[in-house]
Amino acid sequence: MEEPSSQNPNYLLPPPPPQDFPPPSPPPTFPYFKRPTLRVTSEFDSDSLVFFHKISCKLFDNLAKFKLSFQNNNKREISQPQLSFTSKHLSVHYDLEEQNALVKGSCDVGPRLQLKAVHDVKEKQGEVALVANLAEPGYTLELSSLVPSVGLPKATLKFPIGEVSLEEKEDEEEKKLLSVNGIVKGQVLNGLCTAQYDDEELRLRYAYKDEALSFIPSISLPSNTLSFAFKRRFSPTDKLSYWYNFDSNYWSAVYKRTYGKDFKFKAGYDSEVGLGWASLWVGDESGKAKTAPMKMKVQFMLQVPQDDIKSAALMFRVKKRWDI
Template identity: 50%
Template sequence: MAAPALFPPPHMDEDGAAPPAPASQSPPPTEAEAPRGGGLLRRRPPVRVTSEFDSERRLFSHSLSCRVLDGIAKLRLRVSHGGRGGGVGGIAWGPPEVALLARNFSVVVDAASRGAVLSGAADLAGSLRLRAAHNTKEQQGEVSVTANLGDSPCKIELSSLVPPDGLPRATFLFPNGEVSVKEKKLDEDNRILSVNGIVKSHILNGVCTAVYNDNAMDLKYRYKDEEISFIPSISLPSNSVSFAFKRQLTPSDKLSYWYHFDTNYWGAVYKHRADKHLKWKAGYESNNRLGRASVWVGDASGSTKEVPLKAKVQFTLEVPQDNIQNAVVLFHVKKRWDF
């Protein structure tokens, strides 16, 4: 069984930290305002601390990061602890994770597995780009080379595990999708060539997407305008048909509905956005026979980079249809500090 890829497919950006935001200009401090012996303090890079709590898992997680090497890389430390277990003070602390992240190089050390993942990328002569990754715990890596095909927007990539486990995978990338051919191992003696791909095309004011993987194909059509979205889909050869429908009632209100014909499962969600930092939604899923209602205070997209609001809170009420008395309230809190 082939090991999973150690870095994302070629159509995705490589891992790396975004360039540092330009510092605001301010007049230099006077001699009275300058910290005594503060040469080191003035050179200290800004430190960001982010803390989260998930009530469902009863887990706290903390992340500390700062720019190093004159801003070209980011150093990050992550640690988590829960309310159960026999750690220090009765709290179970998880092993830390330390990472050094740059645009073309990264090192992630996981104390839990006592291993590290190293990855890097470099531009070679001409239009070639080399990427490589290595997992010290698994003693396995992956290497790929991507080349532009002349002046066209198309590319071709060859990638292989290290040490190799069969023929390298070949991927052809073009503006509307990609197609890859790789060797698939059926058993110890039998191997076949497997073809996978994804193609997108604009049809009748919408986008049609075809995904082919292991002799199965998913076809999806998405029509969207300013008020409605309609998304029918079918899976072959199982002939599983479903559709989703979304209606923008007002600039702040949206109704979504989906239905699976083969299982009769359905669901509906109503969303309301009071402003940029306050949103709530309520819905029902028939497959889980569960009703949910959630409210967000803060940016619901997950970003906490806005100033002055650097926190978000999400409360969720889950009500089982079969036993209302088992309703639970879950919450998730995320807070950021800059030093």
């Protein structure tokens, strides 16, 4: 066996290190074909003994939303099934029992023009509206007409402090008249004053509110119906509301106390129906089930009629959401 020669240049060199191969690249992902997250919401009302279910999901990277809703009673009978598909410019609501679809669509036809349309497939009726954003910010002009058309289009002008609309209507003698409706809001004496004119009735409302007190008188003309609401906040967690109608002498009062963000106790009385009640909310009353603890909201309510205390009823409502 021949000995290695010292004159060989590769004799004193170390062996080459093992070659590192890059890891295999992951397979390409397609976000539009990824399974969307399903949101299942179930609600039960003990007063009607009806379950309400809603299944929804967002499609195409949140560009559209699909929803299925239905009700069922204690006999497991399904009623009012409805399907809906909603996107930015198109939405379709389909009623399975009525076999009817309500289609809504909108599109931009110019820098400041937008076309909107609504169509009821079964009734073969709809509405078309053209919305124009004027040069001044906060000003919008809308022209809308029923399809098939039955008269002049309705014109609505919206501005920063309110809106005014002109519409053609028929009176009892089937004479066509031009009706004017509108609402105007503005700051007056550290409060918000609202004037609303609708069907020849003018409603004036003034709302004063500070950190501890709210006072809201209102009057309707020409009926001269006068009422006022009074709200007093004793602390950040305690609040009392009182409403009185001078025309009918009916009144109602509600006391509310909150315990943190997820607990609320309310008690009140309504003289018009002679009913006293108290309720407890677990979870934000006005919020969504998603923000509630365990994504569940619960309400317990006790109703006590004034004339028959023995017929008092305890009711509850539960709303639960699952993300699958």
